[in-house]
Amino acid sequence: xxxxxxxxxxxxxxxxxxxxxxxxxxxxxxxxxxxxxxxxxxxxxxxxxxxxxxxxxxxxxxxxxxxxxxxxxxxxxxxxxxxxxxxxxxxxxxxxxxxxxxxxxxxxxxxxxxxxxxxxxxxxxxxxxxxxxxxxxxxxxxxxxxxxxxxxxxxxxxxxxxxxxxxxxxxxxxxxxxxxxxxxxxxxxxxxxxxxxxxxxxxxxxxxxxxxxxxxxxxxxxxxxxxxxxxxxxxxxxxxxxxxxxxxxxxxxxxxxxxxxxxxxxxxxxxxxxxxxxxxxxx
Numbered sequence: 458x459x460x461x462x463x464x465x466x467x468x469x470x471x472x473x474x475x476x477x478x479x480x481x482x483x484x485x486x487x488x489x490x491x492x493x494x495x496x497x498x499x500x501x502x503x504x505x506x507x508x509x510x511x512x513x514x515x516x517x518x519x520x521x522x523x524x525x526x527x528x529x530x531x532x533x534x535x536x537x538x539x540x541x542x543x544x545x546x547x548x549x550x551x552x553x554x555x556x557x558x559x560x561x562x563x564x565x566x567x568x569x570x571x572x573x574x575x576x577x578x579x580x581x582x583x584x585x586x587x588x589x590x591x592x593x594x595x596x597x598x599x600x601x602x603x604x605x606x607x608x609x610x611x612x613x614x615x616x617x618x619x620x621x622x623x624x625x626x627x628x629x630x631x632x633x634x635x636x637x638x639x640x641x642x643x644x645x646x647x648x649x650x651x652x653x654x655x656x657x658x659x660x661x662x663x664x665x666x667x668x669x670x671x672x673x674x675x676x677x678x679x680x681x682x683x684x685x686x687x688x689x690x691x692x693x694x695x696x697x698x699x700x701x702x703x704x705x706x707x708x709x710x711x712x713x714x715x716x717x718x719x720x721x722x723x724x725x726x727x728x729x730x731x732x733x734x735x736x737x738x739x740x
Contacts, residue, residue: 458529459594460500460558461625464653469499469719470735471655474726476503476514485726490522492728496735498528499719502560502628505533512547520554531558531596534587536577541586544577548590559587560596561624581616584623599627599654601637602675610644618648626652628721630674631659633681633704635711653718660705660730662698664689702730706737713738 463469472493477483490501501522505515515532522530532551534544551559563580577583580597587595597620600613607613621627629638638656645654661670664685667677677685681704688700709720722731 458500458557460529460531460596461594463499463529464626464655464718468713468717469655469721470496471500471502471719471721472496472498472731473502473504473657473721473723474518476505476511476518477726478514482726486518489724489726489728492732494527496732500529500531500558502531502721503533505535508538516547516550519551519556523555529558530556531560532556533560533562534583535562536575536580536583537563538575540576544583544586545590548587548593552591552593557592557594558596559593560598560628561587562598579616581620581623584620588623594626595624597621597624597627599629599641600674601629601632601641605674614641614644614648618645618650621645621650621652624652626655626718628655629657631657631670631723632675633661633678633708635708635715638712638717639715655719655721656712656717657721657723658705658709658734659723659725660701660734661685662701662730663694664697666701698730702733702737705730706734709734709738 460469474486474489477486503515503519503522505511519530519532522528534547548559561580561583577586584595584597587593597617599617603610603613604616607616617627629641632638638654642654659670661667661677661681667682667685670677684700684704685697688696712720722734724731
């Protein structure tokens with residue numbers, strides 16, 4: 458199904474995966490996809506970092522999920538490194554394969570300047586081509602604290618509002634305080650935007666994950682760091698994991714209580730922590 462239709466029907470539960478690069482990663486992903494079936498996901502999302510090989514891996518995984526038939530898949534596409542002709546071909550292939558959902562992103566800038574060449578300047582340009590290339594439901598990225606390349610939060614909200622004028626919904630970067638999401642939605646509302654903004658969830662389950670989260674785009678708040686460090690002192694890695702899952706579960710409940718349109722889980726291709734959060738929330 459189209460994600461905009463799923464969101465219109467009620468709160469969604471979605472999970473994000475990345476394409477495997479090895480046989481071991483393939484086995485882990487296959488197990489995770491099997492494990493989430495009982496959770497009745499509304500849809501799954503498949504990332505794409507750029508380059509021909511990554512593009513093919515994303516396409517293969519998305520179309521495999523669609524062929525399996527138990528859940529809809531959303532394919533990520535990015536501006537970086539693409540000509541318009543390449544993107545039209547890719548979108549046609551997705552449409553021909555029955556894929557109905559596309560996440561249109563700017564993409565990370567690679568170190569190789571040649572790899573960064575693109576005929577798209579911003580994600581908004583990509584959205585327009587996706588719209589012209591098929592009957593897709595289109596999602597965009599949202600950053601509760603503002604995009605790293607935005608000069609300030611106010612300008613970030615204006616750019617996001619422009620994207621959402623063309624797209625159907627947004628999915629946020631992960632964050633750790635429900636007020637980050639409620640503030641984002643309120644600020645978009647002041648700009649007349651009422652389209653769904655799905656909150657992105659990623660639990661911190663290790664001490665080393667505290668620093669990794671910052672490099673991935675969202676710093677862990679000091680209060681949560683203190684909780685995780687105390688858990689480590691109290692019971693070691695297993696207690697850190699438990700505390701991280703408790704914190705993420707509480708965040709999800711706050712978001713549901715605030716009428717979030719759903720929950721989007723960043724899984725890192727592993728299902729166990731996400732499954733525990735899900736069962737704590739929904740039984």
